[in-house]
Amino acid sequence: MAEQTEVDVVVIGTGPGGEAAAGALAEAGLAVLAVEKHLVGGECPYYGCIPSKTLIRSADLVAEARRADGVGGTVDVRPDFALAHDRVRTITADWDDSAAVERLERQGVTVVRGTGRLLGERRVDVNGTTVTARRGVLLDVGTRAVPPPIDGLADVPYWSNADVLRNPDLPGSMIVIGGGPIGVEIAQAYARFGCEVSVVEVGPRLVAVEEPEASRVVTDALEADGVRVCADATISSVAFDEDRFTVRLADGELRAERLLVAAGRRPNTAELGLEHVSVRLTDAGYVETDEHQRAGNGLWAIGDVTGKGGFTHVSMYQSDIAVASILGRSGPGASYRALPRVTFTDPELGAVGLTESQARDRGIDVRVATTDLSASSRGATYGPGAAGLIKIIADAGSGEVVGGTAVGPAGGEILGALTVAVRARVTVDDLRHTMLAYPTFHRAITSALPDLG
Ligand SMILES: Cc1cc2nc3c(=O)[nH]c(=O)nc-3n(C[C@H](O)[C@H](O)[C@H](O)COP(=O)(O)OP(=O)(O)OC[C@H]3O[C@@H](n4cnc5c(N)ncnc54)[C@H](O)[C@@H]3O)c2cc1C
Numbered sequence: 001m002a003e004q005t006e007v008d009v010v011v012i013g014t015g016p017g018g019e020a021a022a023g024a025l026a027e028a029g030l031a032v033l034a035v036e037k038h039l040v041g042g043e044c045p046y047y048g049c050i051p052s053k054t055l056i057r058s059a060d061l062v063a064e065a066r067r068a069d070g071v072g073g074t075v076d077v078r079p080d081f082a083l084a085h086d087r088v089r090t091i092t093a094d095w096d097d098s099a100a101v102e103r104l105e106r107q108g109v110t111v112v113r114g115t116g117r118l119l120g121e122r123r124v125d126v127n128g129t130t131v132t133a134r135r136g137v138l139l140d141v142g143t144r145a146v147p148p149p150i151d152g153l154a155d156v157p158y159w160s161n162a163d164v165l166r167n168p169d170l171p172g173s174m175i176v177i178g179g180g181p182i183g184v185e186i187a188q189a190y191a192r193f194g195c196e197v198s199v200v201e202v203g204p205r206l207v208a209v210e211e212p213e214a215s216r217v218v219t220d221a222l223e224a225d226g227v228r229v230c231a232d233a234t235i236s237s238v239a240f241d242e243d244r245f246t247v248r249l250a251d252g253e254l255r256a257e258r259l260l261v262a263a264g265r266r267p268n269t270a271e272l273g274l275e276h277v278s279v280r281l282t283d284a285g286y287v288e289t290d291e292h293q294r295a296g297n298g299l300w301a302i303g304d305v306t307g308k309g310g311f312t313h314v315s316m317y318q319s320d321i322a323v324a325s326i327l328g329r330s331g332p333g334a335s336y337r338a339l340p341r342v343t344f345t346d347p348e349l350g351a352v353g354l355t356e357s358q359a360r361d362r363g364i365d366v367r368v369a370t371t372d373l374s375a376s377s378r379g380a381t382y383g384p385g386a387a388g389l390i391k392i393i394a395d396a397g398s399g400e401v402v403g404g405t406a407v408g409p410a411g412g413e414i415l416g417a418l419t420v421a422v423r424a425r426v427t428v429d430d431l432r433h434t435m436l437a438y439p440t441f442h443r444a445i446t447s448a449l450p451d452l453g
């Protein structure tokens, strides 16, 4: 590139939302430059959602096949991690983003491999070239895994999410630090292939942002798969010797061949040149935006870096809003009333809107109902693997559904109904007069309704 150049929009970072926005803006006729320092598509297709869900599907098939024993036949299951890893390699194109780059280029985007750094309002340094962005700059720079401050951790060869998803060989044993979505999803998948897994969580329970009943179901499922769960655990130090990791806890120690650290992430803002523009950061360092994703003059931000939820669907949702804003089109701003989350354990944990405690903290006159999925008609016909529940949170004042959790087989799919209910402010009375097909798992919503008044 020349020393100076001019375009309409510079997109810094091409996570899922940035990639989509760059394409949409170019197709709308703007000159768009997308700067990506690693892989176009970001974390999700290479080190996040897609490889993890591919691995999980393989692991779940193994577990489901085992469930057939005594129910549908006699089954001899021999898990083969190499087959699962081959699927991960295929779906990530061996961690090659050529297809994504070509797709963007076909849409008219100029793609540059490098690091984008703000020099001022509507000005970006890209590999030594100063690019002026006539309309502005869109940030979609994401987050990075940050190890917690544990004595010795910085000196040992621990794995990140990227390492564990690229790993071709099943270790005999693995310790996972962090019982959030990454920790529990990977722990269960590895355990199902025969790895001896321990999860160490500093908080009181796994997936602690969700309902306690949901954590319980997930914990039971992991333990049934042989995972050792150490919640409420404080790690005093970590060491590595003779090819083994040692994690020291207050009441003993764990040893394993591998150590995965999945203890949270921080926004990628450090080297972005934010000091050269007028932008507000939250206390946790996320970029603040208005409801149209505007972070400053000629500056928009989307995705994990906004701190509204570390999910691809948030990035994509904000992407559409930012594109409309950049193009000067009117449209609704972002609403997080019905923010859905799914943790892809088996059973899946789906949740939307407020949890019971969040609703109480907001002073809502809360009505709560919980129903056992295994006791539903579908659960009875299903047999093994039907454990789970649906929990619904309603506001007694307005009668509206404000939150819901579905843990169970296809919990993330049951969640679809609850997501629409929370988003559309469906009332308990509306639900009562809605026919839900028999005998589905989502029909269990009906069984919960009497407790909602
Ligand atoms: C193991 C794992 C599993 C996950 N599973 C799910 C799931 O099932 N469902 C779900 O919804 N979400 C899941 N997520 C979260 C999901 O991956 C992210 O929310 C998603 O990638 C959205 O991120 P983003 O748009 O903020 O950008 P990211 O995907 O974080 O991408 C940001 C991009 O910006 C680039 N970049 C950063 N700084 C610069 C710079 N200065 N210049 C140029 N480029 C830069 C980076 O290289 C990166 O490619 C998972 C995450 C992980 C780690």
Ligand SMILES: NC(=O)c1ccc[n+]([C@@H]2O[C@H](COP(=O)([O-])OP(=O)(O)OC[C@H]3O[C@@H](n4cnc5c(N)ncnc54)[C@H](O)[C@@H]3O)[C@@H](O)[C@H]2O)c1
Binding pocket: 148, 149, 150, 177, 178, 179, 180, 181, 182, 183, 185, 200, 201, 202, 203, 207, 208, 233, 235, 262, 263, 264, 265, 309, 310, 311, 341, 342, 343, 344
């Ligand atoms: N299915 C999904 O949608 C999915 C799956 C994986 C990841 N993600 C996203 O990726 C991001 C990162 O996920 P994550 O699971 O790494 O982060 P997280 O922040 O959700 O969970 C990290 C966990 O580590 C624990 N922890 C922190 N310090 C610790 C310590 N010193 N010892 C033991 N435990 C400790 C925390 O208490 C927390 O439970 C999140 O935004 C998440 O939403 C989403």
